[in-house]
Amino acid sequence: MARRVERKPVVAVGVTIVFFAWLYLPILAVALFSLNDKKSLSSFSGFSLRWYDDLVHNEALLDSLVASLQVAAAATLGSLVLGTMLALGLERIRGRRGNLIGAVTLLPLVTPEIVTGVAALLLFTGIGLKLSLTTVVLAEITFSIAYVTVIVRGRLAGIALEVEEAARDLGCTPFQAVRLVILPMLLPALLGAGLLVFALVFDDFVLAFFTTGVDPQPLPVRVYSSIRFGVSPAINAIGTLMLLASALLIVAALVLPRLLGRGTSSLDLITGGRR
Amino acid sequence: MSSAPTTNPSVTLRGLTKRFGGTTVVDHLDLDIESGEFFSLLGPSGCGKTTTLRMIAGFSDPTEGTILVGGEDVTSTPPHKRDVNTVFQSYALFEHLDVRRNVGFGLRRKGVDRSSIDKRVAEMLELVELGDRAKDKPSRLSGGQRQRVALARALINQPKVLLLDEPLAALDLKLRRAMQAELKSIQREVGITFLFVTHDQDEALSMSDRVAIMCDGVVEQCGTPEDVYERPTSVFAAGFIGTSNLMNGLWSDGCVSVSPTVSIPAPGHQGSADGDPVSVTVRPEKIWLTEHTPGMFRLPGTIVETSYHGATTQYVVSVGPDLTLTVLEQNLPRMRAEDRWSPGDRVEAGWLPEHTVVLR
Incomplete structure (x- = not known):
């Protein structure tokens, strides 16, 4: 046996710290300057909540916030229903055909979002659909189905096919077997997928930018257009709030499924299930 | 229950055949299982025994042939309308329901009233010695206990025949021996026909009233454990047992x-x-x-x-x-x-x- 040298991984720790600093310091700066009492974005002169006050009285921004929440809720609901149905259907297609269809459903995950956005825009204008929040929802659902399907299929793989047969054996029609047994067992995955999709859609910019109408615009689009006329610290304030809300949802996606049962949460599927 | 087979067929298979693509998995199977009998289908993996069981349960459609349960043709009846219940190899418990609700699931589907369900679930849990685990989720139970829940969940519906698909395969040797004895005594107590699928010859010999040895989709020999052991009629039967x-x-x-x-x-x-x-x-x-x-x-x-x-x-x-x-x-x-x-x-x-x- 070679002698085992136990050394502190100094380099690895250093790289990790630099990485996280690079990732989060700019965000922290945004949060910090949202509390600045001057309009300056370079020097912090004193603590104040005036930009949050500005925000609360900015009708256009608040409308956008509501619009984004509505879009996220509708897209979550839509993609949950369609994505779950797709996952249940794929479960029944075995062999090469199933693999092919499964791979096709994953395409939106790897397609550059800008391509999806342009394609959606071309489609909607081509068929004469007026751009509005509805078209944003349609585009976001198309994009989010893949996430739901991946997460639900991951959970389905852990439920033996025999469970559905057991339900039918005990007197369920195929539909009842799904409603009374499969869906309840999928609940943690559905919850996780829903929270994830909500968080993704809520602050999605690219798709929203291409497919939204004029008024009201989803929040990220509104923020982008106002930045073009100079960055107001009110943007920092709303950015900070969005960050907190998204973080809260991600944490909920991680924690809630565990509280509901021993099922794997959606984040386990992404992080590899380390606990 | 008398252990001697009567002429009261519980399951009758006639010319039962299953082909997947070009392969014949079950080949013109004829079998009569008497009411109250503990009958085993014994054979190596891939011999068609599980496919036969799945066809009787209704999860797999026969390519040819007929299936009678209690004298009634169920060949094209969907699983939820068949008077049979299955104990699955993986147990297939409903993890989101506690033990009590797992066991009462079938009765609820049948629309039995609440108080009768509670009473029968309690009796059934007593029979499988799980009376104190009624409120536990299946994930809290050991392998042997999960196996009993699966058994209770199927038995409580008092089916004409109980199908068991290698139910003991996942248990360790000592527990398996104990469960063999227990299964046998429960079967005697409830008097329901058990159709037991296994590849374990000891299990088949020690538990069954009759054993059918299957190979390549056909029954090589069918008889009492003593018959098939002492008087094998084919080279395969002689080689597979003992x-x-x-x-x-x-x-x-x-x-x-x-x-x-x-x-x-x-x-x-x-x-x-x-x-x-x-x-x-x-x-x-x-x-x-x-x-x-x-x-x-x-x-x-x-x-x-x-x-x-x-x-x-x-x-x-x-x-x-x-x-x-x-x-x-x-x-x-x-x-x-x-x-x-x-x-x-x-x-x-x-x-x-x-x-x-x-x-x-």
């Missing part, structure tokens, strides 16, 4: 000549003409190396290999060129270590002619 000394030879004048020097008499055998190729087999525990009795057929030989198995010792005896016999001897109280045979010892292998089984 150890057998299988020798090939030619039939001539009431004997099977298995080598130029060895000819084994088989007085009970009929229907072969001189010169027919046949196989002959004798079970290892039927062969005696000492204390021979008059009338035994004897073959001189040499011990070439011994292996100690605790309760028994197994010897390999060479009785001719390229001809060995496996012999199983009990390690009886009067036997001491120094009394056992060692390689090189000259012995005489003897057995009663009635234990010679000739297979065509």
